[in-house]
Amino acid sequence: MYISSRGNFHPVTASEAICLGMAPGGGLFVPEKVPVLNEKTISDMAGQRYGEIAQTILELYLDDFSGEEIKEIVAQSYNQENFDHPDIAPVVKLDQHTFILELWHGPTAAFKDMALQIMPRLLAKSVQKRGSAQEVIIPVATSGDTGKAALEGFKNVPGVKIIVFYPHGGVSRVQELQMTTAEGDNVAVVAVKGNFDDCQTAVKKLFTDPEFNSLFAAHQMTFSSANSINWGRLLPQIIYYFWSYSQLMHRGEISPGEKINVVVPTGNFGNILACYYAFLMGLPVDKLICASNENKVLTDVIGTGTYNRQRTFYKTISPSMDILISSNFERFLFEITGHDEDKISLWYQQLQDQGAFQVEDIYRAKWQEFLLGGFATDEETKREIKTTFTASGYVLDTHTGAGVAVYRDYVEKSGDRRKTIIDATANPYKFNRAVLEAISGQDLSGQKDEFAILEELHQVTKMPIHSALKDLDQRPVRHQRVIEKDQLGTAVKDILGI
Numbered sequence: 001m002y003i004s005s006r007g008n009f010h011p012v013t014a015s016e017a018i019c020l021g022m023a024p025g026g027g028l029f030v031p032e033k034v035p036v037l038n039e040k041t042i043s044d045m046a047g048q049r050y051g052e053i054a055q056t057i058l059e060l061y062l063d064d065f066s067g068e069e070i071k072e073i074v075a076q077s078y079n080q081e082n083f084d085h086p087d088i089a090p091v092v093k094l095d096q097h098t099f100i101l102e103l104w105h106g107p108t109a110a111f112k113d114m115a116l117q118i119m120p121r122l123l124a125k126s127v128q129k130r131g132s133a134q135e136v137i138i139p140v141a142t143s144g145d146t147g148k149a150a151l152e153g154f155k156n157v158p159g160v161k162i163i164v165f166y167p168h169g170g171v172s173r174v175q176e177l178q179m180t181t182a183e184g185d186n187v188a189v190v191a192v193k194g195n196f197d198d199c200q201t202a203v204k205k206l207f208t209d210p211e212f213n214s215l216f217a218a219h220q221m222t223f224s225s226a227n228s229i230n231w232g233r234l235l236p237q238i239i240y241y242f243w244s245y246s247q248l249m250h251r252g253e254i255s256p257g258e259k260i261n262v263v264v265p266t267g268n269f270g271n272i273l274a275c276y277y278a279f280l281m282g283l284p285v286d287k288l289i290c291a292s293n294e295n296k297v298l299t300d301v302i303g304t305g306t307y308n309r310q311r312t313f314y315k316t317i318s319p320s321m322d323i324l325i326s327s328n329f330e331r332f333l334f335e336i337t338g339h340d341e342d343k344i345s346l347w348y349q350q351l352q353d354q355g356a357f358q359v360e361d362i363y364r365a366k367w368q369e370f371l372l373g374g375f376a377t378d379e380e381t382k383r384e385i386k387t388t389f390t391a392s393g394y395v396l397d398t399h400t401g402a403g404v405a406v407y408r409d410y411v412e413k414s415g416d417r418r419k420t421i422i423d424a425t426a427n428p429y430k431f432n433r434a435v436l437e438a439i440s441g442q443d444l445s446g447q448k449d450e451f452a453i454l455e456e457l458h459q460v461t462k463m464p465i466h467s468a469l470k471d472l473d474q475r476p477v478r479h480q481r482v483i484e485k486d487q488l489g490t491a492v493k494d495i496l497g498i
């Protein structure tokens with residue numbers, strides 16, 4: 001069963017947690033008890049296919065799904081129609097100690113596809129299980145990549161409507177075009193004059209707004225979420241941590257039981273939280289490294305215990321990490337405090353009222369045994385992209401570049417030579433301007449045409465252009481709505497005609 005991190009809702013089954021998205025009064029659903037895998041189960045994963053490992057993990061958490069149902073959904077999600085690589089998420093060796101887990105082989109070229117190819121199927125099945133006749137409305141806040149991945153995953157799914165909100169001027173040109181050219185009868189895309197935090201806060205507010213909830217009820221509608229506040233979005237992300245470990249075992253890079261380090265470029269703390277759950281489930285992880293850009297609220301809270309969102313917001317070359325309110329840190333704190341729902345409620349009330357809260361040293365000491373935080377400036381990220389390309393010919397995107405930069409810095413200071421997995425969260429062509437600047441040393445700030453830059457990056461690196469990004473500039477723009485940040489509710493009503 002799943003419980004609310006703020007203790008304000010009764011325990012629910014997996015399908016209910018997925019349908020609801022979050023606890024109606026605020027709070028996130030978390031598993032009451034994290035299942036633990038024994039060593040043999042983990043070592044047996046060596047050589048298994050992605051889908052097999054997915055089956056093992058999902059069965060442990062989807063209490064009210066049958067094994068057959070899961071099998072069918074896994075097969076429909078993780079296949080070569082949706083992913084352009086037979087491994088789904090290939091593990092690439094960068095050097096003797098460092099491995100890149102490429103999570104961007106799905107239809108939208110970012111790691112969000114790893115979850116958003118399967119999550120709509122889990123949601124549709126969950127709705128069916130609950131026998132509800134209501135239409136499911138999914139407002140999505142995006143820092144750039146979730147939006148397109150959700151539009152793709154939910155496109156034409158019956159009984160579901162999806163409305164994406166992205167920060168106006170806060171995403172790359174490729175990201176913006178991916179969203180504004182989205183097809184499907186059940187999708188809408190809206191630019192918000194604000195940043196990601198504004199979008200996310202407004203969306204979360206809709207969920208808990210009593211007026212909205214009764215209006216929805218009157219129209220046979222209900223909310224759900226495709227953001228990583230939804231357990232159905234986080235759960236599939238646990239799979240690839242076991243998968244990458246199984247690959248290292250299979251190739252003889254590590255022996256069963258050997259501990260590895262994992263580096264995750266982080267924004268909303270979703271991807272890294274999935275790794276933390278894998279760790280709680282028994283995955284041999286020594287250090288979990290949380291990499292940020294200059295919006296380093298997480299580096300600070302991990303190091304000092306103070307979460308303070310009152311600070312300057314920077315627009316960086318890694319926009320999907322330009323986040324100051326990292327929702328899933330709440331789930332992490334819930335686990336670290338041994339499910340202290342009162343403390344979580346208090347801290348998040350303080351965050352809302354005063355913009356900050358302070359975690360006691362006993363908890364910080366607990367996480368510092370395995371969790372480290374670091375950040376890279378745009379300058380440092382670009383330097384790392386260049387260094388890596390020169391050394392190995394491998395092309396990093398700006399988010400992954402920040403991760404590798406933070407990792408190199410850690411190795412230099414610690415001398416830690418453990419085998420390390422670094423998540424590659426996006427295909428470099430999504431952020432071609434900054435990547436080409438990094439590799440070629442040019443200043444492209446005056447140059448407008450992103451697609452000429454994309455082509456030039458291809459000339460320089462010879463890396464194949466991801467199919468999702470080809471011809472993007474030729475497609476008709478279908479969504480042009482721009483709103484003020486306090487107009488989300490009005491836009492939702494207008495789009496739904498209620």
Ligand SMILES: *Cc1c(COP(=O)(O)O)cnc(C)c1O
Binds near residue numbers: 110144320426
């Ligand atoms: C979403 C995203 C991130 C941040 O992931 P979280 O789960 O929000 O921490 C990092 N890199 C890219 C490319 C992303 O799209």
